[in-house]
Every structure is written in structure tokens, then in C-alpha cells.
Amino acid sequence: ALPIWFAIAAGEPEQVSEDHGEVWFGALGWSGSWRITVEQDQLDEVHVTGGFNPFDFGYVLHPEESLETPVFYGGYSASGLGGASRLLHRYELTRILPHTAANSLPKPRPVIYNSWEATEFKVNEAGQMALAEKAAALGIDRFVMDDGWFGQRKDDHAGLGDWYVNPEKFPHGLKPLIDKVHSLGMDFGLWVEPEMVNPDSDLYRKHPDWVLNFSGRPHSEARNQLVLNLARPDVRDYVLGFLDKLLSDNDIAFLKWDYNRNWSEPGWDQLPAAEQKRVYVEFTHNLYGILAELRRRHPKVELESCSGGGGRVDLGILRYADEVWPSDNTDPFDRLTQQDGFTYAYTPQIMMAWVTDSPHWLNKRSTSLSYRMLSSMQGSLGIGANIAAWSPEDAALAKRLIASYRQVQATIVQGDLYRLISPRNDSEFSATQTVNPEKSQSVVFAFIHSTQKGRLFPRLKLKGLDPAAEYALSPIEGKPLSGTPAVASGAWWMNHGFDTAEGFRGDFQGAAFRLDKK
Numbered sequence: 086a087l088p089i090w091f092a093i094a095a096g097e098p099e100q101v102s103e104d105h106g107e108v109w110f111g112a113l114g115w116s117g118s119w120r121i122t123v124e125q126d127q128l129d130e131v132h133v134t135g136g137f138n139p140f141d142f143g144y145v146l147h148p149e150e151s152l153e154t155p156v157f158y159g160g161y162s163a164s165g166l167g168g169a170s171r172l173l174h175r176y177e178l179t180r181i182l183p184h185t186a187a188n189s190l191p192k193p194r195p196v197i198y199n200s201w202e203a204t205e206f207k208v209n210e211a212g213q214m215a216l217a218e219k220a221a222a223l224g225i226d227r228f229v230m231d232d233g234w235f236g237q238r239k240d241d242h243a244g245l246g247d248w249y250v251n252p253e254k255f256p257h258g259l260k261p262l263i264d265k266v267h268s269l270g271m272d273f274g275l276w277v278e279p280e281m282v283n284p285d286s287d288l289y290r291k292h293p294d295w296v297l298n299f300s301g302r303p304h305s306e307a308r309n310q311l312v313l314n315l316a317r318p319d320v321r322d323y324v325l326g327f328l329d330k331l332l333s334d335n336d337i338a339f340l341k342w343d344y345n346r347n348w349s350e351p352g353w354d355q356l357p358a359a360e361q362k363r364v365y366v367e368f369t370h371n372l373y374g375i376l377a378e379l380r381r382r383h384p385k386v387e388l389e390s391c392s393g394g395g396g397r398v399d400l401g402i403l404r405y406a407d408e409v410w411p412s413d414n415t416d417p418f419d420r421l422t423q424q425d426g427f428t429y430a431y432t433p434q435i436m437m438a439w440v441t442d443s444p445h446w447l448n449k450r451s452t453s454l455s456y457r458m459l460s461s462m463q464g465s466l467g468i469g470a471n472i473a474a475w476s477p478e479d480a481a482l483a484k485r486l487i488a489s490y491r492q493v494q495a496t497i498v499q500g501d502l503y504r505l506i507s508p509r510n511d512s513e514f515s516a517t518q519t520v521n522p523e524k525s526q527s528v529v530f531a532f533i534h535s536t537q538k539g540r541l542f543p544r545l546k547l548k549g550l551d552p553a554a555e556y557a558l559s560p561i562e563g564k565p566l567s568g569t570p571a572v573a574s575g576a577w578w579m580n581h582g583f584d585t586a587e588g589f590r591g592d593f594q595g596a597a598f599r600l601d602k603k
Contacts, residue, residue, distance in 0.1 A: 089113040089399040090430035091121055092169055093131060103167040103504055104548070110162065110169040111135065112430060114400035115155030117369035118142070133159075141351070143362035152366070158400060166429065171501050174432035178499055181403050182435070183380065183387075191434065193494045194408055194465035195226035196487055197274065199341075202442055203471040206233035206240055209254040214265045219472045221269035223480060224487045228266045229274035229341055234259075236286065242309045245281045246288030248327040259335050267336070274339030275331075279324045280372070281310045281345065295320050297364070299352035307346040314353060315375075316367035325375045332383045342406070344392040369401075376405035389437065398431065408435045408465055415469065416445040417452050417460035418593060421508040421515050421532060424463055433519075434498040438464035440483070442471055452593045454479050455562055456532075458486045459595035463517060463530055465498055466490055489561045493528045493599050496521040500528075503548040508532070514542055520549035524575075525602040527556070531563070531585060533594040542589050546582035547600070550575030556600040563589060563596025572603060 092110040094101035101108065111133060113119055118138040125131050135157045144152055160176070162168035182191045198220035204212055208230060217228045235251055238244030250258050259275075266273045282289050282296060284306070289296070296311040298304055304311055313320050331337065353364040376388065390402045391410035398409045411427050414420070420438065427436055438461035444451045461467070468483065475483070490497075500519035508515035516531045527550060531542060550556060552575045558565060566584035570577075578600065585596055 089115070089119055089121070089135075090173075091123065091133065091135075092166060092429070093123070093133070094166070102165050103507075104165045106163075106165045108162045108166055108169045109133075109159070110173065111157060111159040112173065112400050113155055113157055114404075115369070116372065116397050116399055116402045118365050119155070119399075137366070141362060142365060143359070144366060145360050145363070155401065167503060170429045173430060174428075174434075174502065177400070177403065177432045178434060181400055182432075183405065183407055190499055191407065193498050194434065194437075195272070195339075196224070196490070197227040197229055197339075197437075197467040198223070198225045198271075198472070199229045199231055199439065199467060199469045201231035201276075202469050203473055204231075204233070206238060208233040210257070210262055213262050216473060217262075217266050217269055217271065219475075219480075220468070221271055223468065223472070223484045224491075225271055225468065227274050227339060228269075228271045229276065229339060230262070231276040231341070232278075232343075234275070241283075243283050243285035245278060245283040245310055246286040246313070248277070248279075248331060263336050272338035273336065274341060275335075275337055276341045276343060277328070277331075278343040278345060279328060279375075280313050280315055282313050283310050285309075294355070295323075297348060297352060298350050298354070300354040302350060302352075305349040307349070310346060312346065312348055314364065314368070315371045316353060316364045317355070318371075321371040321375060325378060328375070328379055329382060332379070332386055337386065339387045339389070341389045341391050341410075344397060346393065347396075373401070373405065376402075380405060403431075403435065406435075408437050410437050414447055415439045415441040416448050416450060417457040418450065418534065419448070420460050424460075425504065425508055425515070425517075428502055428504075432498070433464045433502065436464035436498075437467055438462070439467040439469035441469045442474075450593075454482055455486075456593050456595045458483060459530060459562060459597050460532070462486065462490050462597065463497065466494075486562065493526065493561070496526045496528050500526075501549050505529075505545060505548070506531075506543060508534070513537055513540065516543075516545055518545075518547055518549070524549070524551040524554065527600040528561075529598045529600070531589075531596045531598075533589065533591065535592045536590040539590075541587065542585045544582045544584050546580065547575075547578045550579055550600070551602070552576035552579065555603040557603055558583065558598060558600050561597035561599055563598070565598065 090112045092108050095107040100106050113135045120138040121135040123133050136154045160172050220228050236244030236247030263273045297314045353361045387407040389408045390397050390406040440457045440461045497519050500521040503518040505516040506514050513534050518529045520527045554575050557572045564586040569583045
């Protein structure tokens with residue numbers, strides 16, 4: 086899935102860069118089927134439109150009915166693509182994302198631990214409690230139990246739709262586990278996939294007509310599941326009802342709301358033929374309605390839009406979701422490029438970035454825990470590895486870096502982002518910098534893919550600082566070149582910059598630094 090976003094630069098390609106040139110940009114606030122069209126007419130004028138996808142679309146309006154089209158946001162920057170993304174980030178933080186108080190920024194996200202890689206579907210009370218103890222020792226804020234806790238869910242073939250706590254795995258319900266998590270100083274989160282159903286479930290056996298389908302045609306399963314027709318009022322009421330009960334009966338701070346397959350039969354044969362295509366709109370309207378009502382009834386509960394890896398990220402869902410899951414690919418090197426692209430459109434505040442196991446399941450690439458941690462610390466940090474298998478040295482490193490991250494997290498996720506060196510186009514190196522709005526703190530990340538021909542890491546000339554202020558440079562992980570001043574003016578850091586230590590070479594290396602205004 087692609088972010089619902091566009092950017093158009095004026096002039097020749099060489100006239101536009103990360104920092105220079107005119108850029109017109111925009112984003113669509115709609116989580117259903119959509120289209121953005123860019124056209125250039127015979128007079129070389131460019132026209133951009135966006136909204137509902139006209140393919141297979143139809144919506145009959147009865148007397149007194151109305152239909153509001155999706156909001157299409159637009160903006161302009163004279164400071165290149167970087168300026169455009171910084172404007173979008175600020176708008177999302179101040180005008181789009183859910184806020185706990187008026188005229189305030191949303192809080193930086195809790196550092197989370199997720200149990201999936203440690204246990205997969207084999208969750209139970211004792212095992213999750215043991216993981217919670219290890220997570221708390223690292224300094225984690227939020228413990229999230231993933232798939233496998235409900236219905237007859239032993240693998241991905243059964244249970245979706247039956248949202249009761251599995252009595253064999255949790256004979257006393259979720260309360261003992263939640264109490265344990267709270268006693269360790271963390272809050273508790275839970276994985277759900279409310280819009281899906283397994284054919285092997287009590288819900289499907291009772292309501293086979295509740296899934297998206299065309300009359301007389303077979304159902305296409307993906308991941309052994311079907312899509313519930315959330316456009317139906319009875320399905321909407323069922324989903325809202327079980328989620329409301331789950332949150333009312335348990336002290337749950339967070340829902341990881343997953344959505345793991347695409348539509349294949351978008352039929353709604355309970356309606357007249359001329360009105361069945363309303364499904365594209367009503368499904369999304371009901372999704373928004375459920376999320377809004379859950380937030381009204383349970384204002385302290387936070388939500389993540391997790392959709393098969395980044396499949397539902399837009400300025401519509403972000404009015405209800407506090408964070409998103411950019412991709413199932415958590416390989417720390419691959420994520421440098423993904424996160425680079427993601428942040429053109431979306432603030433790092435919402436970008437969940439997990440540290441997972443090595444070798445990585447997808448690429449079989451082995452990387453150090455330090456490299457994995459630093460890659461993920463560029464967004465909202467999470468740990469998804471099997472920490473039960475970590476060595477004491479790994480645990481100590483993670484604990485130290487989590488503590489360091491907390492000191493600079495607000496700057497990383499809510500500051501102005503500057504892409505100093507892009508990881509794209511097979512770059513040997515990459516680097517990012519963020520500066521908080523007060524220009525009192527800045528954080529720099531530097532990464533090596535592979536040193537070639539003895540080449541040293543490029544000098545990092547910083548951006549966005551107060552030129553007249555004095556800033557102290559200190560390492561988070563790694564070292565600057567010997568002889569780099571401990572304190573220098575913003576002008577000096579921006580015009581002269583600094584070099585990393587000569588030992589910063591090799592494959593898959595990372596370093597991070599902070600600058601604090603004196």
C-alpha cells in the first residue's frame with residue numbers, strides 16, 4: 086500500500102532538492118478506495134484532484150440525503166521537499182492527531198514491548214507474565230499481548246470473530262496478567278483484528294451472510310480469513326459492542342487494530358442492485374464511527390492502525406489513531422529506506438519502529454543490537470524481539486539506549502526533520518537530524534551500509550539550529566572525531582559540521598549524537 090500523498094516540484098529536476106525549490110504537496114483524508122489524479126493540460130498547467138476512486142463506484146442519493154467527499158489537503162513550500170514534509174508533520178501534530186488537551190501536541194508515544202516474536206500464537210498467562218518482567222527490566226512503558234489470546238485461536242485458521250478470552254490460556258480472564266503488568270509499572274495493550282472473521286469460528290457459523298460477498302459466488306479466503314461487511318449496521322453494532330465490552334471489562338490502555346487482507350468480493354447483496362456500491366463508503370464511515378465512539382466511551386484508550394503493514398495510513402484514519410504500523414518488514418537496514426519515504430508524508434510521532442530479532446526473518450541478515458536500536462529510535466520506539474533469549478549484555482545495552490531515547494524522544498518525533506544523507510539509490514551512508522521547535526536540542530543519527538575503498542563517513546553539516554546559540558555535542562552511541570569541540574555555535578555546527586570517529590567503518594554500523602543548547 087502507498088501513502089495517500091503527492092508532491093510536485095516546479096522547474097527542472099536539478100532545481101529542486103531536499104532543501105531548495107518550490108514544492109506543491111497534498112494528502113487525502115480517506116481510508117477507503119481512493120484515487121489521486123495528476124494531469125498536465127495543453128497549456129502546461131498542472132491539475133491535481135483526489136477523492137473517492139471512481140472505479141466500480143456508485144452512490145445513489147435519496148431525497149434529503151447528502152454525501153460529503155473526502156477532505157483533500159494541500160500546501161506549498163519554498164524550501165524543497167524537506168520543507169514540505171516539515172509543514173505536513175507540523176499540521177498533523179497540531180491539527181490532525183488525537184490530542185489529550187486543546188492547543189497541545191499529542192504526547193510522545195510510550196516505548197512498547199510486543200509479545201509476537203517471543204510467543205506467536207502460544208500465549209498464556211504464565212508466559213506473558215514472564216515476558217512482562219523482562220520487558221519492565223528494560224524500562225518499557227507499555228506491554229502489548231499480540232495474537233492468540235481469544236476464541237479457539239491456536240493458529241491463523243480459527244477464532245477470528247470470537248472475541249472472548251480463551252479459558253484454557255487465561256483461566257481467570259485477563260485481569261491477573263493486567264494486574265501483573267501494572268505492578269511492574271507498565272500499562273497494558275492488546276492485539277485485535279475486528280473487521281475479519283475465520284470461516285472456522287462461531288461468528289461465521291452463526292452469520293455467514295455478514296461477510297463481503299457476491300450472491301452465488303464462492304468466497305475467496307486470504308490468510309484463512311474473510312472480511313466482515315462493516316457497512317452493515319448489524320455488523321457495525323457487533324464490532325462496537327464486543328470492543329466496548331472488552332475495554333469496559335479490562336483495564337486496557339491500547340489496541341493494536343490489525344487488518345490483514347484486502348477485499349476480493351466487495352458485494353453487499355442485501356441492498357438493491359443500484360445501491361450495493363455504497364459499501365465502499367459506508368464501510369469506511371462505520372469504521373470511523375466505531376473508532377470515534379470508542380474514543381468517546383474510553384477516552385484514555387489509544388489506538389494503532391496496523392493494516393497488513395502500512396495498508397491504512399492517511400489523514401482520515403489519523404484523526405482516530407495515535408500511531409501506525411508502517412510495515413511488517415522490520416529489518417533495520419530496509420527500514421532506513423522505508424522510514425525515509427514514510428516521513429515525507431507523515432510525522433515520526435506516528436511511525437512505530439520495532440527492534441526485532443537477528444538474523445531477520447525476511448532477509449536472514451544479521452545486525453548488531455546497537456544498529457537495530459538506532460534504526461528504530463528514529464521513530465516511536467518499540468521492542469518486538471524475543472527478549473527471553475537476550476543475553477545480559479543485550480538487555481543492558483537496550484536498557485541504556487531506551488533511557489537515552491527518552492531524554493530526546495520529543496525532539497525526534499515532534500521536531501523538524503532534516504534528511505542529511507539519503508539511504509536511497511544504494512547509498513553507502515545515511516543520516517537524519519531533528520531539531521525541536523525551540524531550537525534548544527537536536528538529535529543526529531548516522532548509518533553505514535558498507536564502507537568501500539576505505540572511505541570515511543561524510544562530514545555532517547547540520548541544519549535548523551540557532552546560529553547565535555551555543556550547543557554542546559555529546560554521543561548517544563558512537564563517538565565524534567577526536568578534536569571536535571565539545572561546545573560550538575549553531576553557525577559553526579551548520580557551516581563546519583563534525584566528523585565521526587575514524588573507527589566508524591564496516592558493515593551495518595550506526596551512531597547517534599545529541600546537541601543541547603547551553
